[in-house]
Amino acid sequence: MTDEELNALTRSLPPVDLVQARRRAEEEYFATWEPSIVPMPDFVPGGAVRFSCPRGCGWFHDENPGLDAAMQPYRLVVPLDPTSEDITAAINREASTRARAQQERITTAIVEHDQQAHSRSLA
Ligand SMILES: [Zn+2]
Numbered sequence: 001m002t003d004e005e006l007n008a009l010t011r012s013l014p015p016v017d018l019v020q021a022r023r024r025a026e027e028e029y030f031a032t033w034e035p036s037i038v039p040m041p042d043f044v045p046g047g048a049v050r051f052s053c054p055r056g057c058g059w060f061h062d063e064n065p066g067l068d069a070a071m072q073p074y075r076l077v078v079p080l081d082p083t084s085e086d087i088t089a090a091i092n093r094e095a096s097t098r099a100r101a102q103q104e105r106i107t108t109a110i111v112e113h114d115q116q117a118h119s120r121s122l123a
Pocket of ligand 1: 053054055056057058059113114117118
């Protein structure tokens with residue numbers, strides 16, 4: 001599907017009830033919410049999102065969402081004759097996959113740092 005075809009399809013879709021869509025997204029978010037060790041990030045110049053060590057030692061892990069978006073091809077898998085629900089579901093699947101991968105990357109970096117820098121050897 002070309003960009004023009006996708007734009008034409010988007011224009012042909014019925015208007016979205018934003019209040020209902022927001023309510024549904026919140027319900028889905030809270031239904032799947034899990035506690036996390038990932039701290040609130042700081043936003044640093046250049047577009048990086050910085051996750052500092054929760055123990056305050058000065059270590060940090062940077063994520064660059066703009067660079068990730070530029071480096072990773074954005075592919076939506078939809079049926080040959082997609083409905084608006086198919087397209088919405090495909091966009092949500094892609095966003096969820098990327099969010100999970102980012103969450104795992106950040107969590108892994110923090111856990112590895114914590115084990116290397118803050119674990120005491122009993123030997
Ligand atoms: Zn640390």
